Amino acid sequence: MAAAPPPCCPRSLPALMEELVEEILLRIPPDEPAHLFRATLVCKPWRRILSHPGFLRRYRALHRAPPLLGYFYNLISHGDPGLKPPFVSTTAVPHLDTSGVKWAHDCRHGRVLIEAPGGGLIVWDPITGDKKTLISYTTCAVLCAAMDGCDHLDCHAGPFLVVCCGTNLGSQGFETWATMYSSETKEWSALISIDVNHCLDARPTRLIRNALYLSLDYGKTMLKYDLIRHELSVISSSPRVTGAIAMELDDGGLGWSWQDDANNGIGKWEEADVVMQLETLLTEEGNPHFYYGVVGFVEGTDTIFISAYAGLFTLDLKSKKVKKIGEKRGYYRVIPYMSFYTRDLAKGGLPL
Template identity: 45%
Template structure:
């Protein structure tokens, strides 16, 4: 069966479908050959049109990194069928530590911690690539206290990729950050390249007189330019890793700051959102000469009381994440209700509620991506399984 409409009109229709509900695009690809051609054969063109029409990529869901029954669960952004193939992850002890450029970075370990590693995973195709851990960098007596996190970035053409449809089979880099809670603090950062299949030597540690400058473990990463920034649980310290020069440096947060999350600033640089009181404050980092001696400049103050439903006012609230490359932050209200806030437009909407009074959100890791059906799925006429 073929459509009587020309392809460019079909594309104009399909690009207007809700981007946060990929099941509509899956079903559209099964309607007729011309619709399938627009969505599947001309996939790259369709994805570029989606970005031109919608702007920022849609939120397909998030990983709940809280402790308890909801931990490690992928939650779709809508109630319709999700394209994310959670069934591909069979390991019991695993956690998502980063999402970027269509990939998810998973850290896993055996029950006795005798074996651990990373998995670079494409949730839409189910493709996985397993990485061994970098060589041991700690004395044996501190290994049991070591925490591992990391970041994954596309490495195609040295930054020439538009990241609309980064394939899991394409080149990537993984940054591994190891820390522990003993004194003095140990910190080690190494990076892996899929092009060489090897981890490099640990980056030189920052020159810092106070070896307690890091407290707790890293809870979040953000990519800005050619650097990865890690925010630590103490909400006092940011660790910067320069991907090109393989160097580490540290930065302080604004004073009297807690309950913070890294975010992309309005100028595309390093930003910060926090709840030092009942309102959300946003900052951007200004370093005009690139010497590292910049400063934080406050950008906005958002009064949550004017945005929340009346019954949610005067409730406990926490910033628990952000969507990289956008002005979106996630706020936990009243221990277990997740709201999505656009700090530019000041639009706020309720998205998720913890199941069975599952407690507060510790941190959420959003998965954002423009979506087009895969060729295999369209040919076989199959819809993806519901996410677990």
Template identity: 35%
Template sequence: MAAPPELIDDAISEILIRFPPEEPAYFFRASLVSKSWRRILTDPAFLRRYRRFHGTPPLLGFFHDYSVMVPTPRFFSTMVASPFPAAAFERRPWFALDCRHGRVLLRKIDESDEDDAGIEGNFVVWDPNPITGALADLDKPDNPHTSSAVVVCSVTGCDHRDCNDGPFLVVCVREDRSKVAHACVYSSETGAWGTPVSVQLGAYLYVNSHRGTLVGDEIHFVLGLDVGILSYNLLEHNLSIIDPPDMYYHGYIVLIPMEDGSLGLAGIRNSSLYLWSRKVNAEGVAGWVQCKIIKLQTLLSLDHPCKRGYLIGFAEDASVIFMFTAAGAFIVNLKSGQARKVGKYQSYFYVIPFMTFYTPGLSESIKSQFWKDLDSMVASEVFDVSRGGKQEAKDTWWWNDEVQRAIKEKKECFKRLHLDKSTTNIEGYKIAKRAAKQAVSVAKDQAYDNLYQRLGTKEGEKDIYRMARIREQKTRDINEIKCIKDGVDRLLTLCEENSGDRDRGSFEEDEEW
């Protein structure tokens, strides 16, 4: 029988261009079909056409700075294979500040000097695309203390679908002790920071550290405990202040761009999500108009009443906001009115969505990582098997009450410092950090002294024997035992030497484990 005719490149392109952008795993699989398919998938012209075809970049995951002790941006992937190895950032002292137009804005925590450890460091703009990806290390502004910062594409009229390797701006805002807000802009084209601009904050205390919102040519930041809005105009290079709606919200508010291009605001009050839009009336006066009220109990399909929820982020282009309750973290789509759970309950401070057209490179290391992730996913979801993994948790078995008190105090000082970088909070954090370090050192030395003394006793010999048994069991070849369940979900075992006797009833009933 004759082989079927090969598809021409145009037909292949029409097939590949319809792959869903929210799951880049399809690109990996298609690249292994043939060299011609791989050539098409890596062709810059095809990739530009692919982005135009799908329009809005998909949401591929989000960063979340949930650790107070170690301010490292963790990444939660919504895909089968993560777009980049989690280990790339897990052990580095960086904050994720913003993610927009295919770039991620990070801030290093300077640990080179003991007295200034954990205070301020350089900005880094990262392009995560493995084909064009690069790290841009920015110089510090004249005043390194920053409350919030955003990264934006600097090309006028750009549709932001294929500009991740183009010129960009970084806008930083901060406040001083005189209640004056300052904004300074870095340009990748000049490689320098511009002249700062300022505005008096008045009754507002400080600039919130949450992510800024881009609406048209303006970037908006939350002031204080959700009591005001600081706006920076990219074209006019000036700052202004906007009063929020006259309603109190518990938790945080988030600023969002509305479909009509106006500034929007979302807040939670009495188990309901309120949406506002800033409109200009016939007299040219701008004011807030309430657009929608969403009942969280119905939206999230919770078994128990939603007594309190917190808004922890937003995705501008996707019209979704992030929130967490006692039931976990959720993504809420403001257009469809639907919600999806994306994480378990934990102490989220803020999340930053990662939205981009991720068209992965095809190096051996990236393909190997993809198949490893896919293998783990299949083992977990299809066969209900965990492949295990190395624990990355801190070694804290020797912590005593004194250490825990010192660590708790350090966390509280860091929280205050993260919200308000005043001299008092900076000095308080330094003192708490040194006290925690001293408490840890003393407790650790004492714990190891006790351990060494115990090893010289009879109980210590028993401990060593138990550890040896556990180590031997963990390193046994998994192929020594084969397992299968029967029709009533009972676990049956088959020894390796009897693996060919399945039809002769060599299975034995075993206990569930």
């Protein structure tokens, strides 16, 4: 009887071409950074691809908008708006050490503008760990120095601008002023000012194209700071409007979201032709007799943060989708932190 032939060796699956692997890895969603880091542990070729500067640049360019990694918030507590704004992570990003932070002012283009104990501003990049200390003013904003001329995909370590504004009460009424710091020149610009009937409040600033919009008298009036011409102007709204925030429309123009004072204290927000009643959107948690207020927004999107008696909510102005993200009450201001969390940016900053 003839001997049985030796068993055939199982065929190994052919390896994917490196170009195909790269195309697959490029499509890992950025909204959960842990997935990208786990992929580096699969094998050395994947780690080499994921660590290459060219891949990381393509990755950010493909996904464009940085994901929301979490948000800072300041609470109102017996008239004293929060002394230590914590950071709430919405992803698996490691905990940020906010000890010693007195107040969170602004966040844009990967940088957070915070106030330190004893006064002074700190421009902080939580991903890289870089910090720059400046003097402090009333209302502040931070942004990339290239403004509208940058795609903001790799400008974490680049030059930045800090805009500071304040209101003085003089014999002729309120005078609002502004100045701008450049990290390139390490100097503040000359003060510019404008006479207004109201003072600045601490509501979130909004960057639309090359102009910064700040709130006066709880959003009843907007102050526009033209970052190119270094000019101030005032945009008034209806006397019934309060709590207005500037919104960027699809065509890049200026829109509005606001609360109608004539609506018996019930929150009503409007953008273009879209009108939403918050007491119907928050039917499960809401109570029409409790106050609703907008306390922040995700810049570059149609999402706003709403503080209500039942907690903190996000509202998409287009889809009308509401999501509860916080249990606390009395949010004074919410500052979302958006950034790509990739290996090249995280060196020296957050742990991987």
